[in-house]
Amino acid sequence: MATYAIGDIQGCYDQLMRLLERCDYDERRDHLWFVGDLVNRGPQSLATVRFVKGLGGRAVTVLGNHDLSLLVVAEGAHKGHASDTFGDILDAPDREELLAWLRGQKMMHADGGYAMVHAGLLPQWSIALALELAREAEAALRGPGYSDFIRSLYGNRPARWSADLSGHDRLRIIVNAMTRMRLVAADGTMEFGHKLGLANAPAGYVPWFDAPQRASRATPVLFGHWAALGLVVRRDVVCLDSGCVWGRQLTALRLEDRQLFQCDCGELQGKAAED
Numbered sequence: 001m002a003t004y005a006i007g008d009i010q011g012c013y014d015q016l017m018r019l020l021e022r023c024d025y026d027e028r029r030d031h032l033w034f035v036g037d038l039v040n041r042g043p044q045s046l047a048t049v050r051f052v053k054g055l056g057g058r059a060v061t062v063l064g065n066h067d068l069s070l071l072v073v074a075e076g077a078h079k080g081h082a083s084d085t086f087g088d089i090l091d092a093p094d095r096e097e098l099l100a101w102l103r104g105q106k107m108m109h110a111d112g113g114y115a116m117v118h119a120g121l122l123p124q125w126s127i128a129l130a131l132e133l134a135r136e137a138e139a140a141l142r143g144p145g146y147s148d149f150i151r152s153l154y155g156n157r158p159a160r161w162s163a164d165l166s167g168h169d170r171l172r173i174i175v176n177a178m179t180r181m182r183l184v185a186a187d188g189t190m191e192f193g194h195k196l197g198l199a200n201a202p203a204g205y206v207p208w209f210d211a212p213q214r215a216s217r218a219t220p221v222l223f224g225h226w227a228a229l230g231l232v233v234r235r236d237v238v239c240l241d242s243g244c245v246w247g248r249q250l251t252a253l254r255l256e257d258r259q260l261f262q263c264d265c266g267e268l269q270g271k272a273a274e275d
Contacts, residue, residue, distance in 0.1 A: 001029045001030060001031070002023075002029075002030045002031075002254050002255075002256055003030070003031045003032070003033060003112070003254070003255045003256065004020075004023055004025065004030065004031070004032050004033065004252040004253065004254055004255070004261070005032075005033040005034075005035065005114075005116065005222045005238070005240060005252065005253045005255060006019070006032060006033065006034050006035065006240065006250070006251070006252045007035055007224050007240030007241045007242055007244065007250060007251045007252075008035060008036065008037040008064065008224040008225065008227070008240070008241045008244065008245070009034065009037065009038055009042070009048055009244065009250065010037050010038070010039065010040055010041045010042040010045075010066060010244065010245040010272075011038070011039050011040060011041060011042030011043060011044050011045035011048050011085055011086070011245070012042040012043070012044065012048070012244045012245055012250060012265060012268065013042075013043075013044035013047040013048045013051065014044065015244055015250045015263055015265045015268070016048065016051070016250065018250075018263045019250045019251075019252055019261060019262070019263040020252075022261050022262075022263055023252055023254070023261045027055070027058065030058070031058050031059065031060070032052075032055060032058065032059045032060070033059070033060045033061075033109065033116055033222070033255075034052060034059065034060070034061040034062070035062060035064070035116060035117075035118055035222060035223060035224035035225075035240050035241070036061065036062045036063050036064025036065075036066075036067060036117075036118030036179065036224060036225070037064030037065065037066045037067060037118065037224060037225070037241075038052055038061065038064070038066075038067055039066055039067055039070050039085075039086045039089065040066035040067075040069065040070065040084055040085055040086050041066070041083065041085055041245045041272040042085060042244075042245045042268065042272060043085065043271070044088075045070075045085060045086040045088055045089050046086075046088035046089050046092055046098075049089060049098050049101075049102065050094075050098070053098065053101045060106065060109050060111075060116070061105045061106065062105065062106050062107060062108055062109055062116055062117055062118050062178075063102070063105050063106070063107055063118060063179060064118040064119075064179055064224065064225060065118065065119070065179040065180050065225070066086075067102055067105075068150075068153060068175070068179060069084070069086075070086045070089060070090075070099075070102065071099065071102060071103060071141075071150055072150055072151075072153060072154070073086075073090070074089075074090060074095075074099050075147055075150045075151065077147075077150055077151040077153075077154075078154065083272075085272075103141050103142055103146065104142055106134065106138060107134035107135075107137045107138055107174070107175070107178050107179075108121075108130055108131055108134035108178060110127055110131055110219070112255060113219070113220070114219070114220050114221075114222055114255060115127050115130070115216065115219050115220070115221045115222070116221070116222040116223070117130070117134075117178050117221065117222075117223055118178060118179045118223060118224055118225050119177065119178055119179050119180055119181045119182065119208075119223060119224075119225040119226075120177060120178070120181045120182070120208035120209065120221075120223055120225075121177065121178070121208065121214075121216045121221060122161050122177045122181070122184070122188050122190075122208070123184060123188050123208065123211035123212070123213065123214040123215060124161050124188055124215060125161070125177075125215055125216060126215040126216060127216050127218075127219045129215075130178075130216065133174045134174070134178065136170070136171065136174060137171055137174045137175055137178070140171055149168070149171060152168040152171070152172060153172060153175060155172060156176070156190075156192050157169075157172075158172070158173050159173075159176075159189050159190045159191075159192075160173075160187065160188055160189045160190070161173060161177070161188055176190065176192070177190065177208075179225070180192060180225075181208050182194060182195070182207065182208065182225070182226055182229075183201060183202070183205035183206065183207060183208065184205060184206065184207075184208045184211050185204055185205055185206075186204070186206075186211070186212060188211065191205050195228060196228045197228045197229055197230075198229065207229075209221065209236065209237040217236050218236075219236075220235065220236055220237065220238065221236070221237050221238070222237075222238050222240060222253070223237065223238070223239055223240070223241075224239065224240050224241035225241055226239055226241055227241045227242070227243040227245075227246055227248075228243075229241070230242055230243065230248075231249075231251055231260075233253075233258070233260070238253055240252075240253060242262065243265075244265040244268065245265070245268060245272045246265075246268070246269065246272060247265055247266050247267070247268045247269025247270065247271070248265060248266075249262040249263065249264060249265060250262065250263050250265055
């Protein structure tokens with residue numbers, strides 16, 4: 001049995017199938033971890049979600065910002081963007097079943113000596129605390145008041161964590177950190193405007209995983225979300241977003257021995273709209 005952690009798919013179903021073939025994936029014994037952003041920008045969001053949902057307990061998925069965007073648009077809380085490509089899900093006969101399944105997925109996962117989150121963890125958060133906070137957001141997403149929660153998601157404030165936060169402010173900062181964050185200041189304040197690589201990072205900010213005294217450093221964290229950063233494999237973090245939807249690669253990491261598998265996605269180059 002093997003466990004493969006897979007980077008941002010973003011509706012690139014054909015490329016996912018190619019990658020699984022390259023991994024010699026066996027659905028009878030292997031497990032898949034997905035770092036989020038199953039949908040959007042790529043051409044086959046519906047096929048991707050149906051496939052991952054059909055894996056049942058053989059797969060673990062954490063939610064990404066594009067997955068949450070789908071839920072926000074489906075709820076009528078935002079009209080979406082011209083570049084969105086999850087209309088096939090919104091028009092599907094099993095739309096409500098798929099959306100309910102998506103709302104039931106995790107914000108963060110930890111098992112076997114690894115943690116997984118779509119974007120990152122604030123430097124003040126230990127793995128144990130981050131899991132507790134993730135459960136808070138998951139409960140809101142699955143609960144009877146989920147519509148109000150979804151409608152409160154958009155916004156960049158508060159940008160700095162405090163244990164005293166409550167209500168929508170507390171939930172919003174949890175979700176923003178776990179699904180949107182890339183850079184933080186020394187005090188943990190998040191910056192949301194930068195989407196490029198490290199060379200052009202704004203002064204005073206560092207990647208969240210390089211924040212001084214990061215409390216989650218002892219556990220390797222798997223994440224995606226940062227295609228401009230690309231594949232990063234370190235002892236303490238692994239970024240698996242290698243830009244499939246932009247025509248680069250889709251990447252899987254076998255957790256047992258850290259062997260990497262990739263498939264080329266060059267046929268997608270230039271087809272997805274820029275952020």
